[in-house]
Amino acid sequence: MLFTSRSFCCLGIKTYQLRANLLSRSIKLSASATMAFRHKNTRRIEGLDSNVWVEFTKVAADPSIVNLGQGLPDISPPTYVKEELAKAAAVDRLNQYTRGFGHPSLVKALSQVYERVCGRKIDPLTDILVTVGAYGSLFSTIQALIEEGDEVIIIEPFYDCYEPMVKMAGAKPVFIPLRYKNDGNAASSADWVFDPAELANKFNSRTKAIILNTPHNPIGKVFTREELQVIADLCIKHDTLCISDEVYEWLVYKGNKHIKIAMLPGMWERTITIGSAGKTYSVTGWKLGWSIGPQNLIKHLQVVHQNTLYTCPTPLQEALAQAFWIDYKRMDDPDCYFYLLSRELESKRDRMAHLLQEAGLKPVIPDGGYFMIVDVSTLNVDLSDVDEDQPYDYKFVKWMITSKKLSAIPLSAFCGPETKRQFEKYIRFCFIKENSTLDAAEVILKNWNKQTA
Amino acid sequence: LKLQTQFLSLPLQAKMSRPVQARRLEGTEKNIWVEFVKLAATHSTVNLGQGFPDFPPPDFLTEAFVRALSGENHMLHQYTRGFGHPPLVKILAQFFGKLLGRDLDPMTNVMVTVGAYQALFCCFQAFVDEGDEVIIIEPFFDCYEPMVKMAGGTPVFVPLRPKAPKDGKLMSSADWQLDPAELTSKFSKQTKAIVLNSPNNPLGKVFSRGELKLIADLCVKHDVLCISDEVYEWLVYDGKEHIRIASLQGMWDRTVTIGSAGKTFSATGWKVGWTVGPNRLLQHLRTIHQNSVYLCATVAQEAVAQGFQRELELYGKPESYFIQLPKELQQKRDWLVQSLDAVGMKPIVPEGTYFLVADISKFKSDVPDVPDSDEPYDSRFAKWMVKNKGLAAIPLSAFYCGAHKKNYNHFIRFCFAKEEATLKAANDILQKWKQEKTSP
Numbered sequence: 096m097l098f099t100s101r102s103f104c105c106l107g108i109k110t111y112q113l114r115a116n117l118l119s120r121s122i123k124l125s126a127s128a129t130m131a132f133r134h135k136n137t138r139r140i141e142g143l144d145s146n147v148w149v150e151f152t153k154v155a156a157d158p159s160i161v162n163l164g165q166g167l168p169d170i171s172p173p174t175y176v177k178e179e180l181a182k183a184a185a186v187d188r189l190n191q192y193t194r195g196f197g198h199p200s201l202v203k204a205l206s207q208v209y210e211r212v213c214g215r216k217i218d219p220l221t222d223i224l225v226t227v228g229a230y231g232s233l234f235s236t237i238q239a240l241i242e243e244g245d246e247v248i249i250i251e252p253f254y255d256c257y258e259p260m261v262k263m264a265g266a267k268p269v270f271i272p273l274r275y276k277n278d279g280n281a282a283s284s285a286d287w288v289f290d291p292a293e294l295a296n297k298f299n300s301r302t303k304a305i306i307l308n309t310p311h312n313p314i315g316k317v318f319t320r321e322e323l324q325v326i327a328d329l330c331i332k333h334d335t336l337c338i339s340d341e342v343y344e345w346l347v348y349k350g351n352k353h354i355k356i357a358m359l360p361g362m363w364e365r366t367i368t369i370g371s372a373g374k375t376y377s378v379t380g381w382k383l384g385w386s387i388g389p390q391n392l393i394k395h396l397q398v399v400h401q402n403t404l405y406t407c408p409t410p411l412q413e414a415l416a417q418a419f420w421i422d423y424k425r426m427d428d429p430d431c432y433f434y435l436l437s438r439e440l441e442s443k444r445d446r447m448a449h450l451l452q453e454a455g456l457k458p459v460i461p462d463g464g465y466f467m468i469v470d471v472s473t474l475n476v477d478l479s480d481v482d483e484d485q486p487y488d489y490k491f492v493k494w495m496i497t498s499k500k501l502s503a504i505p506l507s508a509f510c511g512p513e514t515k516r517q518f519e520k521y522i523r524f525c526f527i528k529e530n531s532t533l534d535a536a537e538v539i540l541k542n543w544n545k546q547t548a
Numbered sequence: 549l550k551l552q553t554q555f556l557s558l559p560l561q562a563k564m565s566r567p568v569q570a571r572r573l574e575g576t577e578k579n580i581w582v583e584f585v586k587l588a589a590t591h592s593t594v595n596l597g598q599g600f601p602d603f604p605p606p607d608f609l610t611e612a613f614v615r616a617l618s619g620e621n622h623m624l625h626q627y628t629r630g631f632g633h634p635p636l637v638k639i640l641a642q643f644f645g646k647l648l649g650r651d652l653d654p655m656t657n658v659m660v661t662v663g664a665y666q667a668l669f670c671c672f673q674a675f676v677d678e679g680d681e682v683i684i685i686e687p688f689f690d691c692y693e694p695m696v697k698m699a700g701g702t703p704v705f706v707p708l709r710p711k712a713p714k715d716g717k718l719m720s721s722a723d724w725q726l727d728p729a730e731l732t733s734k735f736s737k738q739t740k741a742i743v744l745n746s747p748n749n750p751l752g753k754v755f756s757r758g759e760l761k762l763i764a765d766l767c768v769k770h771d772v773l774c775i776s777d778e779v780y781e782w783l784v785y786d787g788k789e790h791i792r793i794a795s796l797q798g799m800w801d802r803t804v805t806i807g808s809a810g811k812t813f814s815a816t817g818w819k820v821g822w823t824v825g826p827n828r829l830l831q832h833l834r835t836i837h838q839n840s841v842y843l844c845a846t847v848a849q850e851a852v853a854q855g856f857q858r859e860l861e862l863y864g865k866p867e868s869y870f871i872q873l874p875k876e877l878q879q880k881r882d883w884l885v886q887s888l889d890a891v892g893m894k895p896i897v898p899e900g901t902y903f904l905v906a907d908i909s910k911f912k913s914d915v916p917d918v919p920d921s922d923e924p925y926d927s928r929f930a931k932w933m934v935k936n937k938g939l940a941a942i943p944l945s946a947f948y949c950g951a952h953k954k955n956y957n958h959f960i961r962f963c964f965a966k967e968e969a970t971l972k973a974a975n976d977i978l979q980k981w982k983q984e985k986t987s988p
Contacts, residue, residue: 378626
C-alpha cells in the first residue's frame with residue numbers, strides 16, 4: 096500500500112496530495128485492521144451472541160402489552176419471604192461476604208428439605224453448591240464436567256441456554272425430539288414422548304452427559320418413572336452423567352408426581368440435580384439456585400464457582416434459608432408454600448387453557464410447570480409478506496405483539512436446527528400471572544376472531 | 549448363585565468410572581481463601597484477614613434496600629434486564645461518563661455483574677483464547693491467575709520491586725515499582741491483555757500517571773487490551789489521585805474498567821459489580837454473561853442505583869460517602885501503621901485500598917524456618933499466628949505465582965477496614981506478643 100516517492104515525483108503537486116491521502120489512509124487501514132483482528136471475541140463464544148430473551152424481553156417491555164412471554168411471575172412472592180429479606184438486610188454482618196460455596200444456614204436448610212424429599216443423607220458442605228440462579232448451576236456443571244470431544248444429549252424442545260452452554264464448553268450437542276403421539280382434541284403434555292430406541296441410538300462412547308428437564312419447560316411434561324428408568328438405564332450402561340434441571344419440581348398438578356432421577360438405583364453417583372429459589376418462591380429476581388449431588392462431582396462445580404464469582408449475595412441467601420425453615424416445618428401441612436403455589440397455579444392453568452380453547456385453539460395442557468404451548472397454525476395468519484428470514488413462530492409472536500398487544504415466546508427458540516420446522520407453529524404462554532393479567536389476555540383472545548373477521 | 553447376583557449388582561453401584569472433570573480446571577483447584585477463611589472462623593479473635601469491613605454499609609444504602617423491598621412494586625423480586633437494571637446502568641453511565649469525560653450509553657457501555665469477580669471472569673472468557681498470554685503484575689489479587697488458566701491462556705508475571713525507603717522513613721507502597729525495561733520485555737506477539745489493579749491489592753499502591761503512561765504506551769504499541777480492576781478507586785489517601793487508565797491517550801478503545809459496589813459502599817455481601825468500556829469490547833462480555841449467569845439480583849441493583857444517585861448529587865462535597873470513607877480509613881490505616889511499627893513489624897504504608905502489608909522478619913524467631921518445606925514461610929507464620937495469637941492475616945505469598953512465592957515470603961497482609969474496637973484489640977494482641985518476646 097505504500098507508494099514510493101520515485102513513482103510519483105514527476106507527476107507534480109496533485110499527485111503529492113493523492114499520495115499523502117493514500118498514505119494516511121493506508122496507515123489508518125492497517126491500524127484499524129490490526130485492532131479489528133486483535134480485539135475479536137474468543138473462539139468459545141463464536142456464534143453464541145444472539146439470545147431469544149434479549150430479543151423478546153425488549154419487545155415486550157412496553158407496559159401496554161399483556162406479557163405472557165418470559166417466565167416472570169407477576170404475582171407477589173409470599174409476605175414472609177419478603178419480610179425475611181428485610182430482616183436480613185438489617186443485620187450488619189449479613190451485608191458482607193459469606194461462605195463461597197453457600198451461606199451456612201442456607202446449605203443446612205437445603206440439606207434438610209432435600210433429605211426429606213430424597214430419603215437419603217445430604218452433606219450441606221460437600222454435596223451442595225449455591226449458585227446465581229439455576230442458570231449458574233447449569234453453567235458451573237457444564238464448565239466443570241464437559242469439554243471438547245464430549246457429546247451431550249439434549250431433549251427437544253429444550254430450555255434455550257443448554258445448547259450455547261454446551262457449545263461454549265467446546266462440546267457437541269446431540270438432539271432428540273419429543274414427539275406428539277396421539278390424535279385427539281385435548282392434548283396433554285403426557286402425550287409428548289421420546290422414542291426409546293431413537294434415544295438409545297444417540298448414546299455412544301463420546302456421550303458425557305444427558306440433560307434432563309422435569310417438569311419440562313416449555314411443554315410442561317412430568318417425566319414418568321418408566322421414562323426416567325429408560326434414561327437411567329442408558330446412563331448406567333454408557334457410564335454417562337445426568338444433569339437434571341428440576342427447577343419446577345414443586346409445580347406438578349393433580350394426578351402427577353415429580354420423581355427425582357437421582358433416586359433411581361445407580362443414579363445418585365452420576366447425577367447433578369438443580370433447583371431454583373426463583374421458581375420455588377416466585378422470586379426470580381433473587382437469582383439463587385443450587386446443585387445437589389455426590390461430593391466427587393460437586394467438588395468440581397465448587398472449583399468452577401471459586402474461579403467465576405466466588406460467592407453469592409449474603410442477605411438473599413439468609414432470607415431464603417429462613418423461608419425454607421418455615422416451609423420445612425410444615426412439609427406435612429397442605430399450607431406449605433410448595434403445595435399452595437401448585438394449587439394456585441393449577442387453577443390458572445385451567446383458566447389459561449379455557450381462554451385459548453374459546454379462541455379456537457388447541458393448547459397442550461401441561462402436567463407441571465407454568466408454561467403452556469399451543470399450535471397457532473389453525474388461526475391461519477398469513478405472514479408470508481414479512482421480510483425477515485425467521486421461523487413462522489418468531490414472525491407470529493412479533494405480529495401478535497404489535498397487532499394484538501399480547502406477547503408469548505416462539506417455540507423454535509427451544510429447538511435444535513433440525514427440528515425448528517417441526518415446532519415453528521407453536522408458541523409458549525406463561526400463566527404465573529395475576530388474575531388481572533389473565534383478564535386482560537381474555538379480552539384480547541375473545542376479540543381475536545372479531546378483529547380478523 | 550450368590551456370586552452371580554453380587555456380580556450383577558456391581559455395575560449399578562459403580563461411580564462414574566472415567567475421569568469426570570474437564571481439563572480446563574487443571575491448576576485452578578487450590579484456593580487460599582477456602583483455607584484461610586476457615587482458619588479465621590475457627591481460631592481468630594481479631595480477624596484482619598479477608599478483605600471485608602466489619603462496620604456496616606452507610607445508612608442511606610441499607611435504607612434504599614429496605615425501601616425497595618417494602619414498596620408497592622413487588623416486581624423488584626423478579627427478573628430485571630440481563631445486562632443491568634436500567635436505573636443502575638443509567639446512573640453508572642452518568643457517573644463514570646463524568647469521571648472519564650465521555651458520553652456513555654447505559655445500554656452498550658456499561659454491564660452489571662455479580663461482583664467485580666464475575667466482571668473479571670467475563671473479560672478473560674471473552675478475550676483470552678488458548679495460546680494467548682496475559683501479563684499480570686505481582687503481587688496480584690489471586691483470582692487472576694486461575695481465571696487466565698481456565699480460559700486456556702498463559703499468565704506472564706512481572707513483579708513490583710521494592711526500593712529502599714529514604715533514611716529513617718517507613719516504606720511506602722509507592723516504593724514498590726515496575727522496572728520499565730523488564731515490563732517491556734514481557735510484551736510479545738502472543739500478549740493479548742494486561743491486568744492492571746490500581747489501587748493495588750495487597751500492597752495498596754496507587755499507580756502514578758507516569759507509571760500508567762508507561763503501561764498505556766506499551767498497550768498501544770503492541771495492540772494489547774487492558775483489564776483495569778479499579779474496585780478500590782475511592783480509597784486513596786494523603787491527597788493522592790486515582791487516575792483511570794481508560795482516560796489516557798489511545799486507551800478507551802482497548803480498556804475494560806471494572807468497579808465494585810461491595811468496595812464502594814462497604815457492602816461486599818451484595819455482590820454487585822460493573823464493567824465500563826467501548827461497545828466493541830462490551831458486546832463480547834455480554835455474550836459471556838448471557839451464557840453464564842444471564843442476570844444479577846434485582847433488589848441490590850436498585851439500592852446501589854439509589855446510592856449512586858445520592859453520591860452524584862453530593863459529588864465533591866464533604867458529606868459525600870466517597871470523601872468520608874477514605875478519610876475514616878486513612879485514620880485507621882495510620883493507627884495500624886503505628887501499632888505494627890511499635891512492635892517491630894515493618895508496615896509498608898499503603899497509598900490506597902484498605903490493606904496493609906508488613907514485613908515480619910523480626911518475628912521469625914517464633915516460627916522457625918523449615919528448610920525443605922513446600923509451604924512458603926509467611927503462610928506457616930500466618931497460620932501459627934491465628935492459632936496461637938488469635939490474630940488473622942493473609943500471607944503475601946498468596947498473591948504471587950507458584951514459582952515466585954519464595955521470593956517475598958516474609959510479609960503478611962492486614963485488612964484495616966475495621967471498627968476502632970477491632971483495631972484496638974489487634975494492638976493489644978501485638979503489644980502482648982512483643983512483651984512475651986522481650987521478657988526472659
